[in-house]
Amino acid sequence: MLKLATDKGRAAFADEALDSSPLAIRGLTVSYGQKPAVFSVDMTVRPGAMTAIIGPNGAGKSTLLKAALGIVQPLSGQVRCFGLPLSQQRGKIAYVPQRASVDWDFPTRVIDVVLMGLYRELGLLGRIRAPQMALATDCLARVGMQDFADRQIGQLSGGQQQRVFLARALAQEAELYLLDEPFAGVDAATERAIIAVLKSLRKAGKTVVCVHHDLATVTEYFDNVFLINTSKVAEGPVAEAFTADTLQATYGGRLATAQVDQLSRVPG
Amino acid sequence: MLADALLLQLGYNATLVAIGATLLGIASGVTGTFLFLRKRALVSDAVSHSTLPGVGLAFIVMVALGGDGRNLIGLLAGSALTAWAGLLCLSWLTRRTRLAEDAAIGAVLSVFFGVGIVLLTVIQTMTDGRQAGLATFLLGSTAGMLRVDAMIIALGGALTLALIALLRRPMTLVAFDPEFAAAQGLAVHRIDLTMMGLVMAVTVIGLKIVGLILIVALLIIPPVTARFWTDRSDRVVLLAGITGGMAGYLGAALSATAPDLPTGPIIVLTGFAFFAASLLLAPNRGVLAALMRHLRFQRRVHLRQGLLAMAQGQPIYERLTLRLLRRAGLARPDGVATDAGRARAAKALRDEKRWQVVRGDQTHEAAAALYDGLRDIETVLTRDQIADIDRRIGGPREVPS
Structure with missing residues (x-):
């Protein structure tokens, strides 16, 4: 039985469409203790598009992202990045964790955080020279934080912290950008700055995937959606997959029918 | 030795x-x-x-x-x-x-x-x-x-x-x-x-x-x-x-x-002496610096609240507020505002109204986010912007500053 499942997995990955996907996931199950947080999920991220991962609280959105990146160990399942195992593609992936996942009293400056995006490229002993500093400063400018380079990170507002995290991801110069709730708890100016940067990435042919919680902005911001509630509910272009039916299936009774109708009808 | x-x-x-x-x-x-x-x-x-x-x-x-x-x-x-x-x-x-x-x-x-x-x-x-x-x-x-x-x-x-x-x-x-x-x-x-x-x-x-x-x-x-x-x-x-x-x-x-x-314990105690000195004396994170910062901040808050109360003709009950106002020459010993006090109070009230306009105006969103009750509006907006706000509020053109 087990062998059969593995063979099936391989067959799926032999599919040529998957070789071009920036992130393809098959049969991914993650559990904390005995309860699966994510169960047998398949996902095929469309290249050059902006995809939102949507679902209610505790539906496994962040866990899906973390398991895809190997931050948490999945129970089963396979992940391919541009057709290859993750370990060979680390340089092509940039990750923006949830802002609340780190201690902002850590003794470091804004520019140092952005430079962390270059550690991989610099290696253990590579010195930080003018080109790296210029790149980091430029990334800060892209999120409108160039004036804060020398600040201690604890002095930043929530929105500014989020922008610094985004700048660090930009410094990685990746092909695929994975963001965990980038719009959670940020001010309107930050939300505009972030969405502008993400759209510029898409324009440059990069792929963006966000865990997203604000249903009202989905049609405005994203091309594709991935609806999840422990297992996958729907996946595809917003017009097809973000409908009253799929939302109802994802959220169950948590959204009133009137709300659902209204959300899925917002013009894109 | x-x-x-x-x-x-x-x-x-x-x-x-x-x-x-x-x-x-x-x-x-x-x-x-x-x-x-x-x-x-x-x-x-x-x-x-x-x-x-x-x-x-x-x-x-x-x-x-x-x-x-x-x-x-x-x-x-x-x-x-x-x-x-x-x-x-x-x-x-x-x-x-x-x-x-x-x-x-x-x-x-x-x-x-x-x-x-x-x-x-x-x-x-x-x-x-x-x-x-x-x-x-x-x-x-x-x-x-x-x-x-x-x-x-x-x-x-x-x-x-x-x-x-x-x-x-x-x-x-x-x-x-x-x-x-x-x-x-x-x-x-x-x-x-x-x-x-x-x-x-x-x-x-x-x-x-x-x-x-x-x-x-x-x-x-x-x-x-x-x-x-x-x-x-x-x-x-x-x-x-x-x-x-x-x-x-x-x-x-x-x-x-x-x-x-x-030797060991003496080394550790020496290290502790460095720690204790840093805990007390370090700028920013030291205990003394934090205390000074808190007191300064408390004084600013009390002065500001006192001035706003004065401007609106409300009585001031807090002793610290009264003492600070008196010491700054803004109030007489009996609590009545001096001339300087009246001028500063009027300015404080005026600034508060200006902030209200700023905070209600989408175009000033970035500035509005900086409002904390204490910040001088002049440090956030240009003179022209303030003049524009004053036109919207109406009232006297020139405000003592």
């Missing part, structure tokens, strides 16, 4: 001890910084207590093999072995069971230390092997320190520092943002273990001078002291090395000035 000690003029042994303690202080300060940044300072306590059974075991094995039971290298190797075992137990308990790290530390620390004490007691009853003196590993003893002991510390310390120089980036990244580190493909668990291995190395080479109970202080005090003075992790590392080295050097020198002063 102290001058002689500081200039290493108190003889061969005292000089060896001072050099050894300085090197140990530097190595432990630098290593401890990463532990501190990772918020796992107490792990060092479990590691150091786990060295004790190793000391006992090594002694027994060496005696059984017919050697000298007190060979330092043998004892250190044995202590490193059980410290590593303790570390692995701790890591396993934390990762694979539902025990939180603090509970796991308590369990590992007490069990390993207990086994160590049992072994030492057993050794006491053995007839040969010159067992006296093993207990000095608990609190350190520098009385019979040899050249080779100092060499071991120097070599071990240098190796530890070299490894840290090599791994400083991954260790910093893991300490600040382990998820991002993992997403970059770093083996977070392995880096953590390496860091703990370095802590273990420092603990083992420090057994001779400060002993296993007090080494924790040398790992933790320097980084927390350094943290008071800087907001950059690389400088915390540097300052912690300097603080640790100075504590080692001064402590060793101090303890050499009198015959019965124990």
Whole structure:
């Protein structure tokens, strides 16, 4: 039985469409203790598009992202990045964790955080020279934080912290950008700055995937959606997959029918 | 006497001890910084207590093999072995069971230390092997320190520092943002273990001078002291090395000035003196600076509230507010506003109205976010913008400023 499942997995990955996907996931199950947080999920991220991962609280959105990146160990399942195992593609992936996942009293400056995006490229002993500093400063400018380079990170507002995290991801110069709730708890100016940067990435042919919680902005911001509630509910272009039916299936009774109708009808 | 000690003029042994303690202080300060940044300072306590059974075991094995039971290298190797075992137990308990790290530390620390004490007691009853003196590993003893002991510390310390120089980036990244580190493909668990291995190395080479109970202080005090003075992790590392080295050097020198002063505890107390001074006096993060900041801020709030109350003709009940207003020449002793007070009050009220406009206006969103009741509007908006707001409010064109 087990062998059969593995063979099936391989067959799926032999599919040529998957070789071009920036992130393809098959049969991914993650559990904390005995309860699966994510169960047998398949996902095929469309290249050059902006995809939102949507679902209610505790539906496994962040866990899906973390398991895809190997931050948490999945129970089963396979992940391919541009057709290859993750370990060979680390340089092509940039990750923006949830802002609340780190201690902002850590003794470091804004520019140092952005430079962390270059550690991989610099290696253990590579010195930080003018080109790296210029790149980091430029990334800060892209999120409108160039004036804060020398600040201690604890002095930043929530929105500014989020922008610094985004700048660090930009410094990685990746092909695929994975963001965990980038719009959670940020001010309107930050939300505009972030969405502008993400759209510029898409324009440059990069792929963006966000865990997203604000249903009202989905049609405005994203091309594709991935609806999840422990297992996958729907996946595809917003017009097809973000409908009253799929939302109802994802959220169950948590959204009133009137709300659902209204959300899925917002013009894109 | 102290001058002689500081200039290493108190003889061969005292000089060896001072050099050894300085090197140990530097190595432990630098290593401890990463532990501190990772918020796992107490792990060092479990590691150091786990060295004790190793000391006992090594002694027994060496005696059984017919050697000298007190060979330092043998004892250190044995202590490193059980410290590593303790570390692995701790890591396993934390990762694979539902025990939180603090509970796991308590369990590992007490069990390993207990086994160590049992072994030492057993050794006491053995007839040969010159067992006296093993207990000095608990609190350190520098009385019979040899050249080779100092060499071991120097070599071990240098190796530890070299490894840290090599791994400083991954260790910093893991300490600040382990998820991002993992997403970059770093083996977070392995880096953590390496860091703990370095802590273990420092603990083992420090057994001779400060002993296993007090080494924790040398790992933790320097980084927390350094943290008071800087907001950059690389400088915390540097300052912690300097603080640790100075504590080692001064402590060793101090303890050499009198015959019965124990070196390890004096070193730790010297380090504590640095910590206490930093806690009180450091700019920004020091206690005194924080208190001053709070008082200044409180005064600003009271003055501002007092002025607004004045402008609206409300009575002021708070004594502190009245006193501040009087002292600033804004109110008479009976509480009635002076001319200057009336002018300042009118301006405060005017500014408050201006802020109301700003906060209700989408185009001033960035400025509005800066409102906190105290900020002067002139520092946020240009003169033209304020004039424009004043036109919207109406009333007198010129406001005293």
